[in-house]
Amino acid sequence: MFTSHLAASIGMWIAGLLTLMIFSFLYKDNPFYKFAEHLFVGVSAAYWMVVGFWTTLVPNLIAQLWPSHMGNFVPSAVGRRPDIWYVIPLVFGILMLMRLSPKANWFSRWAMAFVIGFAAGTNFTRYIQSDFVSQIYSSIEPLYTRGLSVMGTIGDVFSKVIIVGGLLSALIYFYFSKEHKGTFGRAARLGIWVLMAAFGATFGYTVMARISLLTGRMDFLIKWIGGIFT
Amino acid sequence: MGDAETKLTLIEKLGRVDRRIVFLVMGLAVLIPLLVHYTTMIPASPIVQNMFDKVESLPPGAKVLISFDYGPSTAPENQPMATSITRHCLEKGLRIYMISLWATGPRQAMELIDEVIKPEFPNTKDGVDWVHLGFKAGGQGLINTLLADFRAMYTTDVNGVSVDKIPMMEGVKSLKDLDLIYCIGSGQPGNKEWIQFAGDPGHIPVGGGTTAVMAPQLYPYYPKQTVGLLGGLQGAAEYEAALIARYPKYKDMSRVASEKMGPQVSAHLVIAAFIILGNVTFLIERRRRRKA
Amino acid sequence: MFIPHDPFFDMDRKFSIYYDVIAVFAFILGGGNLLRVHLNKVYQKRTDWKYSIVTVAGFFLMLIAGLFKLGVHAYVQEGVQFSRWAADFQGTESLFKYLYDCTFQPLQSTMFSLLAFFVASASYRAFRAKTLEATILLIAAFVILIRPTPLGYYLTFWLPDQLSFLKVGNLSTWILAVPNMVGQRAIMIGIALGIVSTSMRLILGIERGYLGGES
Numbered sequence: 001m002f003t004s005h006l007a008a009s010i011g012m013w014i015a016g017l018l019t020l021m022i023f024s025f026l027y028k029d030n031p032f033y034k035f036a037e038h039l040f041v042g043v044s045a046a047y048w049m050v051v052g053f054w055t056t057l058v059p060n061l062i063a064q065l066w067p068s069h070m071g072n073f074v075p076s077a078v079g080r081r082p083d084i085w086y087v088i089p090l091v092f093g094i095l096m097l098m099r100l101s102p103k104a105n106w107f108s109r110w111a112m113a114f115v116i117g118f119a120a121g122t123n124f125t126r127y128i129q130s131d132f133v134s135q136i137y138s139s140i141e142p143l144y145t146r147g148l149s150v151m152g153t154i155g156d157v158f159s160k161v162i163i164v165g166g167l168l169s170a171l172i173y174f175y176f177s178k179e180h181k182g183t184f185g186r187a188a189r190l191g192i193w194v195l196m197a198a199f200g201a202t203f204g205y206t207v208m209a210r211i212s213l214l215t216g217r218m219d220f221l222i223k224w225i226g227g228i229f230t
Numbered sequence: 231m232g233d234a235e236t237k238l239t240l241i242e243k244l245g246r247v248d249r250r251i252v253f254l255v256m257g258l259a260v261l262i263p264l265l266v267h268y269t270t271m272i273p274a275s276p277i278v279q280n281m282f283d284k285v286e287s288l289p290p291g292a293k294v295l296i297s298f299d300y301g302p303s304t305a306p307e308n309q310p311m312a313t314s315i316t317r318h319c320l321e322k323g324l325r326i327y328m329i330s331l332w333a334t335g336p337r338q339a340m341e342l343i344d345e346v347i348k349p350e351f352p353n354t355k356d357g358v359d360w361v362h363l364g365f366k367a368g369g370q371g372l373i374n375t376l377l378a379d380f381r382a383m384y385t386t387d388v389n390g391v392s393v394d395k396i397p398m399m400e401g402v403k404s405l406k407d408l409d410l411i412y413c414i415g416s417g418q419p420g421n422k423e424w425i426q427f428a429g430d431p432g433h434i435p436v437g438g439g440t441t442a443v444m445a446p447q448l449y450p451y452y453p454k455q456t457v458g459l460l461g462g463l464q465g466a467a468e469y470e471a472a473l474i475a476r477y478p479k480y481k482d483m484s485r486v487a488s489e490k491m492g493p494q495v496s497a498h499l500v501i502a503a504f505i506i507l508g509n510v511t512f513l514i515e516r517r518r519r520r521k522a
Numbered sequence: 523m524f525i526p527h528d529p530f531f532d533m534d535r536k537f538s539i540y541y542d543v544i545a546v547f548a549f550i551l552g553g554g555n556l557l558r559v560h561l562n563k564v565y566q567k568r569t570d571w572k573y574s575i576v577t578v579a580g581f582f583l584m585l586i587a588g589l590f591k592l593g594v595h596a597y598v599q600e601g602v603q604f605s606r607w608a609a610d611f612q613g614t615e616s617l618f619k620y621l622y623d624c625t626f627q628p629l630q631s632t633m634f635s636l637l638a639f640f641v642a643s644a645s646y647r648a649f650r651a652k653t654l655e656a657t658i659l660l661i662a663a664f665v666i667l668i669r670p671t672p673l674g675y676y677l678t679f680w681l682p683d684q685l686s687f688l689k690v691g692n693l694s695t696w697i698l699a700v701p702n703m704v705g706q707r708a709i710m711i712g713i714a715l716g717i718v719s720t721s722m723r724l725i726l727g728i729e730r731g732y733l734g735g736e737s
Contacts, residue, residue, distance in 0.1 A: 002593050002620040011624035018625065022632040026253045026639055038573040040629040041556070042580030047626055049553040050588030050618065051333035052546035054611045056367040059385055061543050072605045076385055076392035089540040093547035100554045109733045111544060116732045118541050120721040122374060122427070127721075130426040130455065131714035135707050138454050155687055159700045166701060170708030191708070196655045198705025200662025201698055202446045205462060207641050207667060209307060209442035211260065211497040212463040214638035215490050216306030217631055218260050249643045256642040272670055275695050302627040303634040337612065337622065367549070368542025375538035378531070382539055389599070390608050449698060450707040464670055495671045497638070502667050504646035505660070512650045 016224040019217060061086055061093075139167050166194040245511030252504065259500040260493040268492030269485075274472040277449075278465055281437045281458025282472040284410065285315070290323035292409040293402065297424065297438075298342075300416035301334030304441050308414045310466035310487035311439035312342050314473055315412055320351045321477060325398050326360040327408070329384070331372060331419045336364050336388060350483070357387070357396045364388040369419035373427040377405045406432050410457075413438035421448055425455050439465055467491045556581065580625070587617040662697050669694040 001007065021036035059077075063070040064086040067077040092114055098107035141163075145156055172184065173191030180188040274282060288294070296315060300308040319326050328339045339362050347360060354360060363384045366372050375383050380402055386392055393399045401407060405428050413436065415421040421440050429436035435457050440448060442462025452459055460469050466487035474481045560574040586592070593616045594609045612619050651657040668674035674690035681688055687696065723729035 001615070002617055003615055007620065011620060014624040015628035019628050019632045022629065022636065025636065027250065034570065034573050035576055036629060037633075038577040039580045039625065040633065042560075042577035042582075043584045043621070043626050044630065045553045045556045046581045046584035046588065047622065048333055048549045050585060050611065051365060052367050052549040053589065055333070055365045056543060056546045060366070060383060060539070061546075072607045074386070075390055075604060075608050076394075085536060086543075089543035092540065092544050096544060096547040096551055097554070099551055100558065111547075112732055115541065115544055115548075116724060118371070118537055120724040122370065123717055124721040124725070126370075126426040126431070127714040127717045130430045130451075131710050132718070134430065134455055135450055135711055135714075138450070139707065151684060151687075159696070162700050163704055166704040167708055170705060171711065174708065174712045192655055193658050194701050195705045195708070196658040197662045197697060197701035198446065198703075198709075200659040200664075201666050201702035202443075203659070204663040204666025205442040205446050207498070207501055207645070207663075208462050208464060208494065209304075210635070210638035210641045211494055212307045212442065212490065213304065213631065213635040214256075214260050214497075215264065215463075215493045217628075217635040218257075218264055218493070219306075219490075220628070220631075222261075222264055247646070249647070252643045252646055253639045256639050260638075270670070277699075301630065303630040305631070337619075337627075340612070366542060367545040368538070369545070371538045371541035371545065375535060375542060378535040378538070382535065383542065388610055390604065390610075391599070446698065446702050447706050447710075449703040450710055452699075452703075491670060497642075498667045498671050499673060501642055501645050502664060502671075502673065504642060505649050505664065505667075508646045508649060509651055509660070512652075 012224055012227065016221065019221060023217075061090060065090065139163055162194075166190070170194050241511050241514050244507060245515065255500060256497065259497045263492040263496045267489070268496070269489050270467075270491045270495055271471050271488055272464060272467045272491060274468040274475075275465075277452055277459050277461075278468040279458070279472060280453060281439075281460060282318070282469060282476075284435065284437060284457040285318050285322070285324070285412075286476065288322065288324055288409055292324045293327060293398075293407065294319050294324050294410045294412055295327045295329065295405070295408050296339075297411065297413045297415075298328060298330040298335035298339045299332050299413055299420045300338060300441075301332055302337070304416040305338060306490065307441050307463050307466065308416055308439065309338060309341070310463065310490070311414050311460050311469065312338065313346050313486065314466060314469045315414075315439075316342055316346055317350065317480060317483075318473055320347070320354055320359065323359075324409075327398070327402070328360065328362045330365040331369055331423070332416075333365050333367075336362070339364075340388075356389075357391065358398055361396055361398055362388045363393075370423045370427050373405075373419070373423055377428055377432050380404050380407075404432075405434055408434060410434075411436045411438075413440075415440045415444065417441075417444065420444065421456070421459075422451075425451050429455055439469075463487055463490055463494055553581070553585075584618070584621055584626075587621055592617040593620070662701070665690060665694050665697055 018036050018039070021032040024030055025033040058070070059074050063074040063077040063080075064083045067074075067080040067082060071078040092111040095107045096111035098104045141160055143157055143160055144153070148156055169187045169191035171191070173180075173188040173195065178184060285294070294315075296312070296319075298312065316326065328342075330336050330339065343360075343362065347354065351359075356362075364387065366383045368375065368383075372383060381393055384393055387396060405411065411424055411428055411434055413421045413424045415424075415438060421436075421438050421444070424438070425436050428434055436455070437457040437459065439460030440462075442464070445459060445461030445465065448456065448459055460466055467485075467490075470480070470485050470487050474485075557578065560577045563571050563574040564578070588611055591606055591609065591611050594606045594611065594613055595615065596606045597604055597609055610616075612622070649660060649663075651660050665674075668677070669690055674694075678689040678693075686692060720729065724732075
């Protein structure tokens with residue numbers, strides 16, 4: 001039923017009209033935009049709930065606790081033994097939902113504590129390794145690389161000096177426990193210049209990203225409107 | 231004196247154009263190249279070429295995990311990346327394992343299967359050459375789990391077939407059994423989490439593509455922690471160019487990224503013109519104020 | 523994480539799975555909270571309460587279509603009959619997929635694409651070379667922007683080989699690989715130190731803000 005030609009045409013019209021409603025905001029805020037915006041909020045919340053339910057809750061919780069009853073939903077669960085340890089996430093999950101109750105919302109702190117504690121523990125080691133030690137290791141490289149031309153060597157040495165000097169200067173800028181005066185202040189200023197170059201690159205790429213998204217929507221509108229006239 | 235005053239007023243006017251005119255110019259800058267099918271090819275930059283070379287170096291039968299960590303909002307940037315890497319992998323006879331850390335990822339994977347894998351590689355089989363395992367919640371927690379025990383979370387593929395019955399899942403017990411993790415990301419969780427929770431602790435090669443917004447932030451990981459990176463639509467177009475250079479047959483197939491670079495180029499020129507215009511009017515007004 | 527041996531290794535694996543499952547309950551919590559806020563708004567007839575009806579209607583339509591797998595049929599695989607409840611809830615024939623394709627996908631894509639217009643407006647109105655720092659930012663952004671364009675090619679194609687590093691393409695690559703990388707790395711190290719110190723405070727019980735205050 002939902003794959004028929006008529007359904008596809010209706011769907012295309014709904015998508016096209018919703019697209020134009022969102023674009024109408026560019027002129028000014030209006031009821032059509034508000035309608036589309038509120039619809040988006042409701043639909044996306046339900047989408048995440050449904051996807052989470054069928055992809056994780058059913059196969060990775062309910063089917064683990066009651067595999068014999070879940071044969072219709074998860075055929076591969078038939079014949080498996082119940083894993084009683086999954087009561088733990090079930091209990092924590094229900095405690096998490098207590099947050100909706102004004103009187104019982106303090107129960108959710110237990111679930112939050114587990115989630116926050118787990119995240120803190122894993123982040124602690126991962127960020128130290130990937131975003132601290134590895135980054136310092138990657139920054140300290142031999143100044144001279146063999147096999148390059150004269151200009152290549154000059155450029156390479158220059159780049160490596162910028163990498164080490166720029167990194168130290170930028171880190172000095174982030175150190176606010178000492179006043180940025182004198183040599184320390186000059187180093188911090190150099191750090192700001194390096195950060196500005198990074199922000200400029202980020203801005204350039206951000207522009208590119210936004211334009212890509214607009215191109216996608218324009219392409220859709222061309223196909224939709226073109227389809228009406230052909 | 232009168233002409234100078236008129237000229238200055240014109241400068242002032244140019245510096246205060248209504249934003250709706252700016253929006254209109256921007257819209258036309260994107261629309262017109264799409265209507266005239268203006269295409270441009272961009273040669274691969276070193277960071278993209280490295281990614282290409284890594285995939286190219288893998289032997290037939292090597293296992294590549296592609297994580298679809300994006301949704302329809304960034305599909306114009308990310309989907310061309312998925313298309314290129316899939317073509318490259320299947321061309322080389324690599325095995326593709328498709329998963330997702332985002333709930334919206336599986337739809338993008340299905341789109342890839344329907345629009346690229348089935349029509350262009352009809353001899354490949356689901357479960358033998360490629361498999362779609364779908365989405366699981368948890369983000370970095372999921373990656374952590376998969377690094378230790380892949381089958382603890384993925385018990386079936388999206389069609390409900392048990393992983394024990396899928397031929398290409400044989401021998402895959404954790405992420406460490408894979409030869410490359412390729413993340414197509416657009417935020418969190420994404421490329422960073424794959425590097426932090428899989429690449430570094432598991433010593434597994436990680437690479438991929440990301441939206442242009444995220445790309446500059448991932449440069450610190452290159453080249454030691456990520457083998458390469460495709461940044462935005464431009465990165466996708468560069469990978470397409472590298473693929474065509476190595477496998478010319480793809481020149482006649484749809485090259486979405488290269489085709490979409492046309493509007494990208496014209497829009498960039500418009501933005502550059504706006505920046506120049508804004509700064510010229512600003513400098514002239516500032517000089518006038520100082521004289522006054 | 524510090525002790526990669528049993529029973530801690532097994533605990534790490536199990537806790538990762540529990541974290542993943544609890545994350546789904548957070549989605550359900552989000553949906554429930556959304557309903558509570560908007561139903562309250564409708565009940566109390568606050569500003570724009572009529573739009574809240576749209577939100578709630580869209581929410582229930584999507585939820586019912588997905589939870590009850592409307593439109594999905596039983597199927598046969600390798601000679602075995604499976605019920606519709608085992609089928610993919612996002613299958614081609616499902617109402618959930620249909621609603622996703624004609625509402626969620628275009629709405630989300632278009633919302634994000636609006637930003638292109640605002641970026642253009644911001645470039646024109648706010649991007650000014652007022653200070654040396656702003657000028658550096660402007661130059662870096664400008665070089666990155668013109669790299670894929672004919673302007674970027676024609677501005678510097680005439681430079682001799684000895685000065686090829688000043689060609690826009692090479693300059694853009696260098697800006698990304700050196701100053702941008704350095705700046706991002708410095709921010710990354712700063713964030714890593716912040717996360718490590720916050721994680722320590724959480725683990726030691728010094729930081730309890732996530733519990734929502736004393737009671």
